[in-house]
Amino acid sequence: MSEAYLTTHFGEKDSAKLDFYLSHRGYESARRAIGSMTPSEVVQLVKDSGLRGRGGAGFSTGLKWSFMPKPGQDDRPRYIACNADESEPGTFKDRAIMERDPHQLIEGLIIAGWAMQAKAAYIYIRGEYVHPARVLEAALREAYDGGYLGPRVMGTDFAFDVYLHRGAGAYICGEETGLMESLEGKKGQPRKKPPFPANYGLWGMPTTVNNVETFCHVVHVVDRGIDWFRGIGTEKSTGTTLFGVSGHVVRPGYFELPLGTTAREIIFEHAGGIANGRQLKGFIPGGSSTKPLPASAVDVRMDHDSLAAAGSALGTAGLIVMDDTTCMVRASKVIAHFYRDESCGQCTQCREGTAWLDKLIGRIEAGAGRMEDLDLLLDVANSIEGVTICALSDAAAWPVQGVLKHWRDEFARHVKEGKCPFPESFEV
Amino acid sequence: MPKFTIDGKEIVVEPGTTILQAAKAHGIRIPYFCWHPKLSIDGSCRMCQVEVEKMPKLQIACNTPVLEGMVVNTQTPKVEDARRAVMELLLINHPLDCPICDQAGECKLQNYCFDYGMRHSRYVEPKRLLSKRVDIGPRVLLDEERCILCRRCVRFCREVSKTGELTVHNRGDHSVIATFPGQKLDNRYSICTCDICPVGALTGKDFRFKVRVWFLKETPSVCTGCANGCNINVAVYKDRIYRYLPRRNDAVNDTWMCDDGRLSYGHVQAEDRIRAARMIEAPGQPAAEVPLDMAVDATAAALRQARDNDGASALAAVASARATNEDLFVFTKFVRGVLGVERSAMVVPAWEPDGFLIQAEKAPNAAGARAMGVGGEDEARAILDRCERGEVNALIVLGADLLLAGEREKVLTALRKVPTIVCLDTHESELSRIAHFVLPACTFAEKDGTMTNVKGRVQRIRPAIRALGDALPEWEILGRLAARMGQPLPSGEPREILKELAGEVPAFARVTPESVGTQGVTLTVVA
Numbered sequence: 032m033s034e035a036y037l038t039t040h041f042g043e044k045d046s047a048k049l050d051f052y053l054s055h056r057g058y059e060s061a062r063r064a065i066g067s068m069t070p071s072e073v074v075q076l077v078k079d080s081g082l083r084g085r086g087g088a089g090f091s092t093g094l095k096w097s098f099m100p101k102p103g104q105d106d107r108p109r110y111i112a113c114n115a116d117e118s119e120p121g122t123f124k125d126r127a128i129m130e131r132d133p134h135q136l137i138e139g140l141i142i143a144g145w146a147m148q149a150k151a152a153y154i155y156i157r158g159e160y161v162h163p164a165r166v167l168e169a170a171l172r173e174a175y176d177g178g179y180l181g182p183r184v185m186g187t188d189f190a191f192d193v194y195l196h197r198g199a200g201a202y203i204c205g206e207e208t209g210l211m212e213s214l215e216g217k218k219g220q221p222r223k224k225p226p227f228p229a230n231y232g233l234w235g236m237p238t239t240v241n242n243v244e245t246f247c248h249v250v251h252v253v254d255r256g257i258d259w260f261r262g263i264g265t266e267k268s269t270g271t272t273l274f275g276v277s278g279h280v281v282r283p284g285y286f287e288l289p290l291g292t293t294a295r296e297i298i299f300e301h302a303g304g305i306a307n308g309r310q311l312k313g314f315i316p317g318g319s320s321t322k323p324l325p326a327s328a329v330d331v332r333m334d335h336d337s338l339a340a341a342g343s344a345l346g347t348a349g350l351i352v353m354d355d356t357t358c359m360v361r362a363s364k365v366i367a368h369f370y371r372d373e374s375c376g377q378c379t380q381c382r383e384g385t386a387w388l389d390k391l392i393g394r395i396e397a398g399a400g401r402m403e404d405l406d407l408l409l410d411v412a413n414s415i416e417g418v419t420i421c422a423l424s425d426a427a428a429w430p431v432q433g434v435l436k437h438w439r440d441e442f443a444r445h446v447k448e449g450k451c452p453f454p455e456s457f458e459v
Numbered sequence: 460m461p462k463f464t465i466d467g468k469e470i471v472v473e474p475g476t477t478i479l480q481a482a483k484a485h486g487i488r489i490p491y492f493c494w495h496p497k498l499s500i501d502g503s504c505r506m507c508q509v510e511v512e513k514m515p516k517l518q519i520a521c522n523t524p525v526l527e528g529m530v531v532n533t534q535t536p537k538v539e540d541a542r543r544a545v546m547e548l549l550l551i552n553h554p555l556d557c558p559i560c561d562q563a564g565e566c567k568l569q570n571y572c573f574d575y576g577m578r579h580s581r582y583v584e585p586k587r588l589l590s591k592r593v594d595i596g597p598r599v600l601l602d603e604e605r606c607i608l609c610r611r612c613v614r615f616c617r618e619v620s621k622t623g624e625l626t627v628h629n630r631g632d633h634s635v636i637a638t639f640p641g642q643k644l645d646n647r648y649s650i651c652t653c654d655i656c657p658v659g660a661l662t663g664k665d666f667r668f669k670v671r672v673w674f675l676k677e678t679p680s681v682c683t684g685c686a687n688g689c690n691i692n693v694a695v696y697k698d699r700i701y702r703y704l705p706r707r708n709d710a711v712n713d714t715w716m717c718d719d720g721r722l723s724y725g726h727v728q729a730e731d732r733i734r735a736a737r738m739i740e741a742p743g744q745p746a747a748e749v750p751l752d753m754a755v756d757a758t759a760a761a762l763r764q765a766r767d768n769d770g771a772s773a774l775a776a777v778a779s780a781r782a783t784n785e786d787l788f789v790f791t792k793f794v795r796g797v798l799g800v801e802r803s804a805m806v807v808p809a810w811e812p813d814g815f816l817i818q819a820e821k822a823p824n825a826a827g828a829r830a831m832g833v834g835g836e837d838e839a840r841a842i843l844d845r846c847e848r849g850e851v852n853a854l855i856v857l858g859a860d861l862l863l864a865g866e867r868e869k870v871l872t873a874l875r876k877v878p879t880i881v882c883l884d885t886h887e888s889e890l891s892r893i894a895h896f897v898l899p900a901c902t903f904a905e906k907d908g909t910m911t912n913v914k915g916r917v918q919r920i921r922p923a924i925r926a927l928g929d930a931l932p933e934w935e936i937l938g939r940l941a942a943r944m945g946q947p948l949p950s951g952e953p954r955e956i957l958k959e960l961a962g963e964v965p966a967f968a969r970v971t972p973e974s975v976g977t978q979g980v981t982l983t984v985v986a
């Protein structure tokens with residue numbers, strides 16, 4: 032983990048405290064940005080660093096920031112929303128950051144606030160994250176008391192507030208516009224686009240949403256520069272990320288590694304390999320919405336381009352590992368059920384399609400499938416992809432498409448045998 | 460002004476126009492469920508997807524603004540597939556109970572089914588079972604199974620009635636339309652939700668199961684419930700009115716109407732309609748039904764006698780804000796030219812206005828009457844005072860709103876002192892019961908003519924049903940009276956009357972049958 036920079040101090044005593052943070056170059060990047068860089072210089076720096084969002088879609092962070100209207104051309108207040116909803120199954124990296132190094136996030140928010148000349152940032156944290164919320168709250172108090180937040184950030188004329196808002200348990204509130212609706216006190220339902228958040232976001236004001244981890248990378252880009260940053264990872268996926276590994280491995284957990292590290296290295300070196308002496312059957316590279324890949328793809332490099340070429344995506348870098356006892360139909364059923372449950376229900380295809388997928392897979396798993404259901408399943412998945420307000424519908428379709436591509440015969444076996452051929456490895 | 464291409468046609472549009480609006484305006488049919496011209500864009504049904512060149516994904520036409528040079532295709536295989544997919548998904552849980560559904564025949568889902576549906580369903584899972592009869596409000600019922608969750612009803616209550624009773628409960632495929640706890644869908648426009656519901660999920664309790672919509676014949680007209688003059692279609696089957704539906708007029712009522720106005724149709728063919736003429740043949744006797752001609756003759760004789768014996772100062776005339784412009788024009792001519800009475804007056808009934816459609820004046824044509832010089836309630840009271848003092852020997856009254864001029868008993872006492880009361884009305888009232896001559900008049904649904912709404916817009920009504928019994932339009936009764944009194948008025952059909960009216964009353968100068976058209980025309984402001 033030689034190239035790690037986000038997690039350097041994780042696990043050290045008092046790593047969440049301001050004093051500790053200050054003794055490790057804490058708030059130096061923010062001071063530098065506000066003190067010696069113009070907002071547009073910061074935006075340009077982030078753009079040039081190649082940093083891509085860590086919330087799932089991998090959009091260029093600097094480019095997104097540049098969409099925000101500049102003061103003077105648009106005098107409405109500008110806001111930042113920090114997406115800490117972290118609800119994608121298999122994903123638990125933001126939690127680690129908020130618990131262990133909350134000031135790193137706050138510093139990232141200050142820099143973003145300066146770059147976009149925002150009035151405030153709202154951290155929208157997953158409701159179940161009670162402990163991380165407490166740690167963040169304490170850190171925010173320290174930051175205010177220390178003058179890092181408030182009307183005069185670090186003694187400058189820059190005024191910036193950070194608020195913490197706890198969600199109430201809906202995955203869809205992690206979608207950036209669903210998050211805004213929820214923050215505004217409404218039912219969490221994504222908004223149609225246009226208008227886009229940079230023009231019409233929180234309370235109708237220009238808003239930029241980024242993931243927790245994304246903000247943290249910015250601190251280090253400002254501190255150490257773009258050459259250093261671009262030297263880590265691949266050409267188009269720069270920097271490290273926190274790979275979260277779960278499932279049938281010896282050492283589940285998160286590992287900060289350069290983007291482009293192979294799945295093999297992550298699973299077999301960092302996570303200790305497959306548990307109980309079993310064989311790797313397949314893995315989901317980036318959270319439950321990405322397409323599962325078979326064991327034969329384990330040498331794929333975990334970056335945006337390589338995973339796209341392999342027929343999947345980096346997503347949230349939450350790697351779910353499955354051994355040879357795993358029934359892929361049952362695994363699909365668990366995932367399909369999740370998306371059906373979490374669909375907000377606005378769009379026809381997502382509302383009806385996610386439920387149909389869930390019922391279809393459930394019937395196949397229960398041994399009542401028909402051969403034609405395999406094509407039907409793929410057809411339904413295809414018809415709900417790329418046609419809805421937000422990407423939840425896609426997220427429901429992709430795993431089905433992926434699993435049918437690589438494990439179609441396993442679905443067929445369920446149909447032929449009229450039952451699930453696997454032992455009860457886990458409950459559905 | 461951006462120029463773009465849609466299905467090979469080059470079209471120029473106003474900036475900000477969406478693809479759907481542009482397509483609609485140029486006769487290109489894009490199917491849609493959730494979009495409605497008078498509601499905010501929802502973008503959720505996804506039925507309106509089209510292909511836009513250079514955009515990898517299909518775009519929803521309802522929420523995509525036209526940009527310069529855009530190339531849009533609405534008929535590609537990709538678009539057809541996407542529409543079929545939406546239809547299939549909307550239908551998997553739909554009960555398909557069209558044979559017993561009131562919406563059948565005017566259901567978007569049913570209509571698009573013929574265009575994009577599949578012959579047989581690939582869905583073999585159990586359908587969602589929900590409640591088929593939710594008593595959601597005093598005038599509206601909800602069938603949750605038929606609902607396609609387009610949220611038009613929700614937006615209507617938030618944006619139009621501004622009462623916000625409706626919402627979507629739960630999420631995903633558990634979503635159902637519901638009211639907030641402790642609330643009912645009970646606002647003054649609640650039945651509009653049934654109009655805009657694209658399927659049979661919301662139905663009006665009044666109209667439910669009464670008649671199949673394809674039997675109904677619609678006649679464009681105007682609601683007479685208040686001075687707003689909401690544009691409507693009167694729906695008739697076998698000479699019976701079954702409902703009013705709002706008809707779009709952006710200057711008057713958009714696509715809406717209030718529940719009171721809508722349900723006022725029952726009044727037209729009610730039991731208490733006056734079907735035949737009546738007269739009191741000898742003092743102290745009860746009024747007896749007589750042939751209309753006989754009543755007209757007798758009325759003319761009585762009026763002539765009163766005028767010739769006692770002079771015009773012993774006569775009085777009361778108009779009605781419910782009569783048409785044509786009726787009122789003939790009335791004022793009759794009053795002035797035949798009776799020799801300079802001015803008539805009227806009483807305009809009132810109710811609670813709401814700052815939206817519902818106007819304080821609860822009659823369709825007070826503005827028209829005023830424009831023709833009919834006096835208001837003060838003058839009507841003055842007439843009653845004269846009656847009270849025994850100074851009026853003959854009174855001619857249109858309608859019965861004069862009863863509202865004061866305390867009911869006082870009004871009646873004053874009226875009982877008049878030896879000759881001529882009443883032209885549609886419905887029985889305390890006035891018709893004491894009148895010496897009762898002449899049966901047509902309601903607005905039985906005649907042609909125009910009404911002037913609160914904003915001075917002259918709008919057309921048309922006969923939707925045959926006149927009840929012997930009823931005639933007021934202009935015609937008055938014409939016959941005048942002829943019998945030896946002073947024929949220039950007469951003719953309402954069209955001719957309107958032309959004369961326009962020639963004589965400056966405010967009506969530009970009002971012609973053509974300029975009135977289907978959307979009305981406003982009066983000229985006369986200094």
Ligand SMILES: Cc1cc2nc3c(=O)[nH]c(=O)nc-3n(C[C@H](O)[C@H](O)[C@H](O)COP(=O)(O)O)c2cc1C
Binds near residue numbers: 090115116242243
């Ligand atoms: C259904 C759905 C759920 C999402 N949940 C999260 C989440 O929990 N956390 C997150 O950071 N991004 C989530 N996203 C992605 C956000 O919409 C958004 O792209 C992201 O927060 C942007 O941050 P980034 O540019 O830093 O990646 C979700 C997206 C969808 C469609």
Ligand code: SF4
Binds near residue numbers: 221373375378381
């Ligand atoms: S895609 Fe699904 S979750 Fe997203 S807005 Fe549409 S219905 Fe809601």
Ligand code: SF4
Binds near residue numbers: 607612613636652661
């Ligand atoms: S009840 Fe009708 S209008 Fe309301 S959401 Fe359902 S289908 Fe749409």
Ligand code: SF4
Binds near residue numbers: 682684712717719
């Ligand atoms: S607002 Fe007036 S005119 Fe319109 S429907 Fe109601 S009663 Fe009729």
Ligand code: FES
Binds near residue numbers: 493494504505
């Ligand atoms: S009409 Fe466009 S999404 Fe419903």
